[in-house]
Each structure stands twice: as structure tokens, then as C-alpha cells.
Amino acid sequence: MEQNLKEILLKHSNELFGLQVEEQLIQFQKTRKEVEGDLTLVIFPFVKLLRCSPLEAGDKIGRFLMKQNSSIEKYEVVSGFLNFVISPEFWISKLNAIHQEATYGYAKENSKPLIMVEYSSPNTNKPLHLGHLRNNFLGYAVSEILKANGHSVIKTQVINDRGIHICKSMLAWEKFSPLNEKGERETPQNTGLKGDKLVGKYYVIFDQQFNAEAKTIITGWESGDFTHFSEDIKTEFNRLEEAKEGKDEKAVKGLDEKIKDLAKNQTTLIREAKDMLIKWEARDPQVYLLWTTMNNWVYAGFDVTYKAMGVDFDKLYYESETFLLGKDIVLEGLKKGVFFKKDDGSVWIDLTADGLDEKLVLRSDGTAVYMTQDIGTAIDRFNDYPALNGMIYTVGNEQDYHFKVLFLILEKMGYAWAKNCSHLSYGMVDLPTGKMKSREGTVVDADDLMQEVVDKATEMTRERGHLEGMSENEKNDLFNLIGMGGLKYYLLKVDPKKRMMFNPDESIELNGNTGPFIQYTHARIKSLLTKSAALNLEQATDCKNIEDVEKEIIKLLVEYPSIIEEAAKEQSPAVIANYTYELVKTYNNFYQTIPILIEENEITKHMRLVMSVNVAKVISSAMRLLGVKVPERM
């Protein structure tokens, strides 16, 4: 409708305004609720052109458009805004059109280029936590949204399965695991612990032992004991100690941190971990076996968690297989002059012309850094998938700078696809008690949280749900669907870019702007439809009139395809969430005030049911894009 009127105005621009107006000037918007009308044209931009009052200008345009478009029933100019009332027939015809489309709102499958979406990127030394939940739900939802927009999508995760941090948990397990009566160390099998939890436990143990050892060392230094330590260490310690003199609290704290780091580097534990990493890199069979075994425990654990989360991946990348990539590319770039070498042999890129700094891409000993790897993997992926057009990295916003640099490097290296790479940057999840910190034990475990949320849903649903005749399995599925729906919706309804507050009590709340609120509306519609099975709801409606609320609902349904487009453009599932909430609220208002099944006029009743069918269709479709399932009853 909007498009149609815009075209008419452009086509007859000369006739109306005496010159060809620019498209930008024509601004349509939704009519405000308090005002009568369905569509509004802003008149201010035309006032100057027509050299008359807004009222006259609006009247002139309104009269003209009404002649051109028969769906306009009337128009009115209010303080510079031209409001059109569109005929009920128009809206009903829209409803009928929506009714015919099974996948309403979705673009044609595979009509747009192939995109890779990376999300999750866990470390294999600890279990997934709340931050991963936001990351995963977000990455999954964006993938689904892109698919709905016609893209083909490859969902991937990078598994950070190597490095010193992995060796830490391996070492701790070897050193500190108690032996059972059979002389075995702890395993998922003999403890019943989930693999990722068991490995995570030893990562924590490493940290504790490591800190304790460092503390002992510092205590020794403080009492002047430097046996087993080099002269350099002694000098450095004394230098730091003396520097504390007369400094404020903050500076002293910083110096204490430096002393701690100094001591940490002297611990036997860190040395042993480093030795283990070197052995791993040399593919020492024993270390490799340990590494494989423990990683497999973690993968088994992750599988369970991912399944509960309802996310999946099409392709896995392991850092252990890709961490050497990128070096050749850097050397090639060095020849091309993209990078430069410093005297010590380290390789850098100078981004000062782009307003950034110099960035290291290869250490002086020739080994790779994080950036090197990322350059290599990006290129590797485009080699793996020749049809690949772009890539989206779902990574926290603390890495904004890293990705800015990465994309810039790839661009400078001459990769045309670099401009199609983007960082889906999301904000941190805060708790009411503050930031999540693993060291302070304030990390919210993903499995625990999901369990808690499902337990709460179980309790609430047993209390007020409509569960008659459901088997225990069906009931459990429902509890799960409600609990997980609530959690996902809670994490996705907020703009991903922004940091968000996670209130555990609110996440399992069932009233207001929540997942269960939307699910409930869906179930209620399904209940109506079950009771009206005798009617032919496939058929289009012949109804001629609609109530205001009904018109509002149809207007929202009409918006759905553009909402999906916007969500893809913004890479924001929150757009979908907020739209669905609006739709559901409007429908509930309708449901509460207008008779549906008990309506006596059969044609009206049929229309209201057809409308309900389509509201349920859109709710279910929109929630599917968020990874949220909707129940038939609850």
C-alpha cells in the first residue's frame, strides 16, 4: 500500500508539485494509535514546494491519492500529518493472501548467497556458562533469520582445544586426582560426573594449587629467602617492592599484581604445564593420549549441553588443526608490502593511517599469534567452501578491536570477501551481584541454569497448566519447552549489542514480556481451533467488516516479512522478539474483548478464526527463528 502510494506520488509529481520530487521526501509512517487512520504521510516536506499551509497541502495530496487508489476510504489532515483510512476490504484481502502462504514471511530458499555463521567457540577446559548461552542462542537465531531471508547458512564452531590452559587441567588431573580402589584416576565413568564438569574441576584445582604455590614463593621472598631463584628475580622483586613506597592504594595493588605474576611464572606447576605444551606440540604419544582422552570427555559433556540448548552445527573447526595456519599468508603479505618486519624479526602491520595502531602478526621467533591464526582460518574456510560469500563471527564485544583489525588486514591482503565479514558483537551478561568472574565462583553454569529454569516451569505448569490426558513424556517435553523457551526469549529479547542484566528470578518469570506469555497465547489459539474443527478454516474469509482491534492485528501480520528483513539486516533476533510480543499483546486484547467461538454470525466467526490461525502461524514461525518452540496446549 505504502509502496503503491509512493509510486503514484513519484509518477504524478510534476502534476502535483510542479517538479520531480525526490523519493526521500515522501515519508510514510504508521498512524499513531490515538488518531484515526491506518497510514500517515508527513506533509511538512511538501509545504515549501506547494507554498501553502500544511492543511491545504495535505488536502491536495489526499484528494489526489484518494482518486488514484480505491482502497483509500477517507483522509484527514491533522497538524501537518495526512492520515488515510484504508478500507476493510483491503485488510481482509491482505489477511486472505497471508492465509494462503504456508511459509509466510520467508524469502525463497537459497535465493541468496552462502554465509557462514560462527558461534560458541568453547574452550575444552571448562563447562559452558551463561555467556555461552547468550552467544549460542544469538548465533543460532541469526542463522535461522538469515535462512528465512533466503541465505544458505553454514553454522560452525571453533573449538579451542589446545594451548597452555588445556594443559593446565590435564596436568592437574595427572597430579591431583585421587585413585580409586582399582588404582584409577577419576573419570566420567567412575565418578558419574559429566565430562566437561570433571575436566573443569581439575582446571579449578590447578588454579588453586598454582596460586597457593605462588603465595608461598612470595612469602619466602618477603622474608628474604631467594634460594632457587636467580639474581634477576631478586632484583626485580626488590624493584617492585621499593616502587610501592609512598604510592596510593591503586598503584600498590597494581604492583602487587606484578609481583604475583612474577611469582606465578616461577612455580613448578606452570613450568610443568609449559613442558607439557611443548611435548604436545612435539606430539608426544603419552601427552597426546591424555589430551585426546580428556577432550573426548569434554565433547561428550558439550553434546549433552548443546542438545539441551537446542543448537547444532554443520561444521566443526578444531584449533589444534588450524593453529599453524596463517604464517604463510603473513610471509606472502610481507612480500606484498602489507606487513613490515622490525629489527628483532617480528612482523607487524601499520594501521595508523586507518586510525588504529601497529599490530603484531608474527612473533620475533617466527611463531603465530591469535591474529595470525584468525587470518589463516578465515582464508581456509573460503577454500573449504568455494561458494562462501561472507562470514559472521559471534563473539563478545571485548573483541571489537581484534575483529576490526582482522577484517582490515584481510581487505588489505586483497580478499574481496573481506567486506562481507562481520563481527556479531554482543554485550556481556551481568548478574545483579555484578560481573561474572570464574575466580570468584560467580559464573552461572549453563547446565545448572537450564535445569533450574525447567524445574521452575515444571512446578508452575503442574500448578496451572492444562495437562489432562497427557503422558509423562509429553508433560516433560512441555515443561522443557516452557522452561527453555523462557530462557531463550529472555536472553534474545534484548538488543544483542548491549550489555544486559541477567536476573535469575526474572528469567523464569511467566508474566509480561516473556517466552511463556507468547507460548500461552499460541496454546490458547490452538485450543480454539481444536474446538472449531468442524469449520473449514482452509477457506478464505468472505467477511466484509472488521473491528478496530482486528484491523490492528492484520496490520501487524502484514508487517511480518519486513520484520524478518530488518532482523537480518540488523543481525538482531530482538527485532523478532519485540515484534512478536506486540502481536501477541494485540491478539490478547482482541481475545479478551471480542467473541470468537461464541460469535453468532457464522461469517464473522469464520473470519476471526482464520485470523487466529494466521496469528498462531506467525507466532510459531517467529519463535522458530529464535529457537523457541511453541506448544499446542499448556
Add this chain to the structure above:
RNA sequence: GGCCCCGUAGCUCAGCUGGAUAGAGCAAUUCACUUCUAAUGAAUAGGUCUUUGGUUCGAAUCCAAACGGGGUCACCA
């Protein structure tokens, strides 16, 4: 300190490609279940959109600065 992000009701968030009287949910108060699922709906109250200046017919929205909060500036990943 340099750079990046954020600041809207008591709390959590929408709105931000400039447009009419800034919207929801939670919390508070009130009303509506012999009527289609009340996990609902209706209503009341709650705002100098951090501040100041600028651009404009018009600014929560754009620009600049200040203040406040966070992130980042490793030969860590």
C-alpha cells in the same frame, strides 16, 4: 591517558534511517473469571529521555563537549 561502546519511569528494556501527547514489562494501587485456557485483559500512578551547546520548521533520535558506567590498548587466546 588514546580508541570503542553505553546512559530513556524505582528496576529491566523498546523507541534512535529526525516528525503528532516518549512506550512496554516488573514492582505499587484498583477493576474484570456461572462466558472461547485469568500463564489473561482493562485502568491509575510513575519521565528536566545524564548535562550543556549546536544543526533544523521540528531532536530521545544527528553533531560537539562535559559528566557517569563498561570494554580495550600483551611477542595471551
